[in-house]
Amino acid sequence: MQLLHNRISKRELKARLFAETVPRITVSLYKYFTITDPKAFRDEVYLKFSELNVFGRIYIAHEGINAQISVPENNFGTFKETLYGLSPELNGIRLNIAIDDDGKSFWVLKCKVRPKIVADGITDPSFDASNVGQYLKADEVNRMIGREDTLFVDMRNHYEYEVGHFENALEIPSNTFREQLPMAAEMLKEHKDKKIVMYCTGGIRCEKASAYLRHKGFPNLFHVEGGVIEYVRRAREQNLPLKFVGKNFVFDGRMGERITDDVIAKCHQCGAPCDNHTNCNNDGCHLLFIQCDGCRSKYEGCCSDACMEEHHLPAEEQQARRSGRIGLARSYRAE
Known part of the structure; x- marks a missing residue:
């Protein structure tokens, strides 16, 4: 029986990723087109991409596909052939190759069916998503x-x-x-x-x-x-001057691609120039915020003294504090 979901622990998956010797290419893609049976399409995508050792996040809906993934370099040609063969609508689809890539962006393949490939809140039936600029x-x-x-x-x-x-x-x-x-x-x-x-x-x-x-x-x-x-x-x-300044945030383990040397943001804790995002180490928070190296050391990767204190509590007490509490914030996710 073929497995349609991951059954391996996060810790083992990460260890396997960092033990890999074959370089990976991080790529994103999307396409608005009609998928009649998203569940069947999702299963096909999962099985075929699993065989190629593809990692990442893929959303599939009636309106199309949205994916951020990493592909072993030696499988990239086969990956493109497989992708193009999934549907005539995907044949020759543009692939956005990561700019600043260490190949460690993802460690597991997650493929999900969703109501839409990007949550938009649009309910007007007369809206035509194909009438674009x-x-x-x-x-x-x-x-x-x-x-x-x-x-x-x-x-x-x-x-x-x-x-x-x-x-x-x-x-x-x-x-x-x-x-x-x-x-x-x-x-x-x-x-x-x-x-x-x-x-x-x-x-x-x-x-x-x-x-x-x-x-x-x-x-x-x-x-x-x-x-x-x-x-x-x-x-x-094309050797054109870059009109985008700073860092491009990305929704994977890298959290950013350096575009220019300009640092236009500040550490949320001390105000020093910084543009490095992190998620608070406190499992009851995981706030996404900007933290410099000095504050990371001072607060042990947490966003506040309160979170640092809670982070050091026994696991049972941490869970007791979180029980029934509305989360302080959320981790980053593609929306």
Whole structure:
């Protein structure tokens, strides 16, 4: 019988990953297309990718597929053939290759069926996700940025924008995409006469956001093809000046890709220049925050004195304190 889920402990999986000698390639991909039977498609994807030792996170829904994964370098060609063969809609799909990659981004394959591949909160049946804005390539992005008739809009979460963004881009201050969409429509209504360029990490959110704003009557919409990842890759290949400053947050174990040397954020505890995200070591918290090396040592990877104290308690007492308590925060996750 073929297994359709992982049965190995997290500790063993991590040990296996760090014992590997074959380099890995971290890649993200997405595609909006109709999947009639997401469960059957999910099982096929899981089985085929497991055979190729692919790790990562894959979401499948009626509206398509969204994946952030790592692939052994020696299996990459076979992986692409397998991916392209899953559906005609996936044949030749763009793959966003990680910019700053140590190959240790994932240690297990998780493949899940979800209502949508990116949670958007849209319930209007007349919404057409395929009616998107115009794609912009790297050179086109550079030509448009800074123009008075153009507004760049960041469709990522606040903690992503905090460590890196396009020059003078407008932040939609939110921690979830579903909150951002109506907020963006409201914030941008006085700019309907401008060209609005939307961007995100790999393209999946800004593509849907452009369709949402079209649905709301915005006429001049664009989005960066392949998001920040593809923009930076193409800009470097073409020796173009980088208009994205700082670090690009990513939803895996790396938590970020260094784009430029600029550090535009600060440690949340001492205020020193820093753009390194971490999750609080206290199992009852796991707050995602920015912490410098000095504060990491001082607070032992925790976000506060209270969390550091709780982190040192016996496991039974930690569980007793957490029982019935609303979580202090959440770990990062792709939304």
